[in-house]
Amino acid sequence: MTIRIYVPRDSSALSMGADEVATKIIVEAARRAISVDVVRNGSRGMFWLEPLVEVVTDKGRVAYGPVTPSDVVSLFDSDFLNGGQHALCHGLTDELHWLKNQERLTFARVGITDPVSLDDYLAHEGYRGLRRALSLAPAAIVQEVTESGLRGRGGAAFPTGIKWKTVFDCQADQKYIVCNADEGDSGTYSDRMIMEGDPFVLIEGMTIAGIAVGATRGYIYLRSEYPDALAILNEAIASAYAQQYLGDNILGNGHRFHLEVRRAAGAYICGEETSLLESLEGKRGQVRFKPPLPAIEGLFGKPTVVNNVVSLATVPIILDKGAEFYKNFGMGRSRGTLPFQLAGNIKQGGLVEKAFGLTLRQLLYDYGGGSASGRPIKAVQVGGPLGAYLPESQFDTPLDYEKFSEIWAVLGHGGVVAFDDTVDMAKMARYAFEFCAVESCGKCTPCRIGSTRGVEVMDKIMGGSDCEKNITLVRDLSDTLLNGSLCALGGMTPYPVLSAINHFPEDFGIRRPGAMEEEQAELEKVDISY
């Protein structure tokens, strides 16, 4: 009997030696004359356990991890092929606390299936969304997406259905679907996990989008830092063409949709949609003025839907299970789920897909297990390099777009980066300006010049010169960036900078507001009547 073993091919798993482990398992099985079928799946998102090897048993998939090549012989000796006990054994994968209470809608198949097997995709409810979409009028598909409450998961949280409706309403000889896969935010990897772990769900989502708005051509603009995702996407796209899920006559229904992957070239700004379109056109990735909106004049001047990977990958389940099903997850105006990504100084880093509404504290401690260093978590940056730093006093804020904006923070693409108490927040504020300077497209002055001025002023503050006065300058400069920049790069750099100053003033050599009064009150309590 052949025993099936899963060893992830996700690039994070590969970064911990998954290829070497897979090879070693195959060699060792051959040496023992045991027949095994090693499937290279995506990651379950429990990265501290990678490489996570799973063995299919009668009871279900049993997890072992983190496995190194030198553990393989002892795993065989412990009869891991039958779920045998071993120091690295975690029991049934589906019963693990980390996975059990998640609400995996978009990530339903990631880590479970063979990402490049179309048969496996179909066997796990794949392409049911497209089949339903083919039975609907295009306007009804747009309506379904609108009613689901899905908002752009790239960070801007714009209602996806409304964007689609704008493109749907345009009359044009050519329309485009562009997938923004330029996932540049530090602390985020959910797009990568989808593309490496379940590429067909993205292809399906884009195909549905094309049929809905009348677009016949799609591009995935993929960051150049993801070579593994590129290979997997191209393999999946080729299979989809071969089986008529892409091409001139999709499933014999007369719809046409062509899809190709385009490589980005390492510019963070190209994650901004108009800059991305410029880059796709083969130009410098400089931000465009809006209006016109890309939905009306986008790629090559044609109506274009630009959506993030996770947004598009969520469309199939909405079409399959209905808008009502999806809308029932979440809170307030944040409907559905968000794949949160735990990163930085965290003991158990990985992907947690949950309905909006859980708190940062639950994520950091129930899932993350606290910091990796064992020291207290001092600050958490949510939403990438342009997201605010949150202090411990804000950890109970529910993860919801509106609740975060009330505390002048953003959820962004769902990245959560933890820092322990050794972090110097002045350094992080300086870095935010530095990053903006490195990545600025140069089109608008506040971002191009302001970022460099910001680095210079931060250097003075960190050198201890005139801190109070220079903080006033930084605040003034931030105001210019916030209100005068063309796009979110300059416009949001003040989020990490000002949140760091406001929540951690001590790191900037200044007093916390009200600190002087508190010290005075303390002094007055001291008995000096000797």
Place this chain on the structure above:
Amino acid sequence: MHIAAYKAVPGGLLPLLHAIQDDIGYIPEDSYPSIGKAWNLSVAEVHGVVSFYHHFRTQPPGKHILHICRAESCQAMGSEYLEIHAKSKLGIDYHETSLSGNITLEPIYCLGNCALSPAVMLDEKVYGRVSRTRLDELIAVAEAAE
């Protein structure tokens, strides 16, 4: 040769530049006039596109390229010490190539391996939870490999 393959592709300039760099490791500046002619751009405009993107280089790199992630998640796990270590070990700064001609050092802003920070990338392979010892091993391998 590459120019002919991408001339008819919509927005084909970036795919062309990728093809050239994949092929010979960099984009020679003396290729700008022929690229410009094919795309109806001035040499300055071609230079403008090439120089906009961090990924493209106009000088031949070393035999291997070592990228160290500088983004926040890796900083939270001490990537700064890896940067200092790599620079002093190789005796070079970012965007430079070691004396042996084997290793070019580059900064990178996120490899999407943030749950396993700090991360580095040697050529196209990413490594997670990299310690200074691990970095030394990678550098040694790259120095030894042809």
